Amino acid sequence: MHPLEIGGMGSSLDDLFKRVLSAKIFVNRDLLRPDYIPEDLPHRETQIKRLGAILAPALIGSRPSNIFIYGVPGTGKTAVTQYVLKKLDTEGKNNGASLKIAFINCKHDNTDYRVLADVCEQVGERVPFTGLAVSEVYKRFVKLADDSKSSIFVVLDEVDSLVKKAGDEVLYKLTGVNKQLSRARVSIIGITNDLKFTEYLDPRVRSRLGEEELVFPPYNASELEDILRKRSVASFYKGVLGAEVIKLCSALAAKEHGDARRALDLLRVAGELAERNGELKVTEDHVRRAQKEVEKDRVVEVVKTMPLHSRLLILSLHLLEKQSGNGGTTGEVYEVYTGVSKNFSVEALTQRRISDLINELDMLGIANARVVSKGRYGRTKLVRLSISDRNLRDALQEDSRMTSYIGK
Ligand SMILES: Nc1ncnc2c1ncn2[C@@H]1O[C@H](COP(=O)(O)OP(=O)(O)OP(=O)(O)O)[C@@H](O)[C@H]1O
Numbered sequence: 001m002h003p004l005e006i007g008g009m010g011s012s013l014d015d016l017f018k019r020v021l022s023a024k025i026f027v028n029r030d031l032l033r034p035d036y037i038p039e040d041l042p043h044r045e046t047q048i049k050r051l052g053a054i055l056a057p058a059l060i061g062s063r064p065s066n067i068f069i070y071g072v073p074g075t076g077k078t079a080v081t082q083y084v085l086k087k088l089d090t091e092g093k094n095n096g097a098s099l100k101i102a103f104i105n106c107k108h109d110n111t112d113y114r115v116l117a118d119v120c121e122q123v124g125e126r127v128p129f130t131g132l133a134v135s136e137v138y139k140r141f142v143k144l145a146d147d148s149k150s151s152i153f154v155v156l157d158e159v160d161s162l163v164k165k166a167g168d169e170v171l172y173k174l175t176g177v178n179k180q181l182s183r184a185r186v187s188i189i190g191i192t193n194d195l196k197f198t199e200y201l202d203p204r205v206r207s208r209l210g211e212e213e214l215v216f217p218p219y220n221a222s223e224l225e226d227i228l229r230k231r232s233v234a235s236f237y238k239g240v241l242g243a244e245v246i247k248l249c250s251a252l253a254a255k256e257h258g259d260a261r262r263a264l265d266l267l268r269v270a271g272e273l274a275e276r277n278g279e280l281k282v283t284e285d286h287v288r289r290a291q292k293e294v295e296k297d298r299v300v301e302v303v304k305t306m307p308l309h310s311r312l313l314i315l316s317l318h319l320l321e322k323q324s325g326n327g328g329t330t331g332e333v334y335e336v337y338t339g340v341s342k343n344f345s346v347e348a349l350t351q352r353r354i355s356d357l358i359n360e361l362d363m364l365g366i367a368n369a370r371v372v373s374k375g376r377y378g379r380t381k382l383v384r385l386s387i388s389d390r391n392l393r394d395a396l397q398e399d400s401r402m403t404s405y406i407g408k
């Protein structure tokens, strides 16, 4: 049973609170959360220096180049950018240079309007949440920028979300804005973990944004260990982490394309599991259990944001699983999928497309596809869903038509 599922038993709740209160695991768990920017970012010295060098001209009133930053998830792109800009801002204040920074998360602000309105607001003028034409908001930004007589940095973090949703119009405008400015300078910093999105970019936008490029390579296991060790000093009580705990978190996250976010999540969740059980030490066993939890959250998140046909395909795989207990061939999957599409009154994709989607699910660890020999009938691909009914229900819960298909 999940420690928090107490079903009205007040005394269990009291016990849980007591255990948490008496467990001396975390000094400050917030220091492990993804949005906390640490003072020290080991193994990113090269990137910090390069970014610093590219941005430094702002301190003496020259326009820094635009920068395109990329690397797989959890490699410190957001953290390093925020870190360097914060230092630059302090330096600017100490030296009377006028700097302004707008940090936009394009996953959140994924329309031209929202990006421009948010940039205006962060530079110093509120723009109505809706109601103006995009061109009007842009005009206001140009005026605001020029009147500020500043060096302005516009960071477009997760810029792929914006381009996929709204195209590259706003990037085109923003990377060309300096032509319209006489007293201010704007530099654009675009960050992404999805290099493929540059295919959607107009080549002119691509080259304007990529005046400078900065790559963030994945961390290896020993680099992750250094990162966790540093961050655990202030967040955990001394001596509560078992000898191999940090090593294990790092090894597991290194396999997951060197993702520091994953490593930190594992460490934090392992600590929380120990805390809830009133244990005094975090062990490798806690880490392994943490991995299951973190993995579950990831799968649920991924499936939730998938397009309709991928979700219909997942549902089809689930139905096949219920029928046969061991998945089905690609042909069988396609048959079930066309039936499900019909029930949802949508036109089925071609078998070719579904084949691609199956490979994608396989890569994401949501399904498992393997080629098996069928004796003299040649070879065929067997596909199985690899997530539990419970996770599937969590992931599809917003769509009651879908969840009605999933058994208890
Ligand atoms: N060198 C480092 N030292 C300490 N913490 C780090 C380091 N690199 C990354 N982190 C931490 O790991 C987490 C993920 O880093 P960050 O958010 O910067 O990744 P990202 O490259 O922006 O990933 P994404 O592409 O998913 O946005 C954050 O909590 C960050 O503080």
Ligand SMILES: [Mg+2]
Pocket (backbone or CB within 6 Å): 077, 078, 079, 157, 158
């Ligand atoms: Mg990021």
